[in-house]
Amino acid sequence: MRCVITEQPIKSVFCDSYNCRNRAAWKIGNPDGPGQLFMQLCHDCAVSLIESGKEKGIAAEVFACEHCGKEFDNEKSCKMHSIRCPERKGEE
Numbered sequence: 001m002r003c004v005i006t007e008q009p010i011k012s013v014f015c016d017s018y019n020c021r022n023r024a025a026w027k028i029g030n031p032d033g034p035g036q037l038f039m040q041l042c043h044d045c046a047v048s049l050i051e052s053g054k055e056k057g058i059a060a061e062v063f064a065c066e067h068c069g070k071e072f073d074n075e076k077s078c079k080m081h082s083i084r085c086p087e088r089k090g091e092e
């Protein structure tokens with residue numbers, strides 16, 4: 001399952017974190033899934049969530065193009081890009 005953090009476009013939504021009364025600035029969830037399953041987070045709660053994940057050793061796996069260094073979240077996208085990478089043409 002893929003999970004992304006995106007900016008919350010609706011400014012009248014409150015943070016879903018327990019006992020937080022701030023307005024949500026971010027939403028986290030699967031972009032291919034239903035919108036109602038996204039978690040709405042204020043900036044402070046989002047930062048806290050990311051920092052707690054780093055403390056536990058949870059981090060996103062990143063794949064970088066060997067030609068230009070552009071980063072991708074999955075291996076297939078990286079390989080597809082590297083086939084057509086503009087900087088690769090200069091190496092051949």
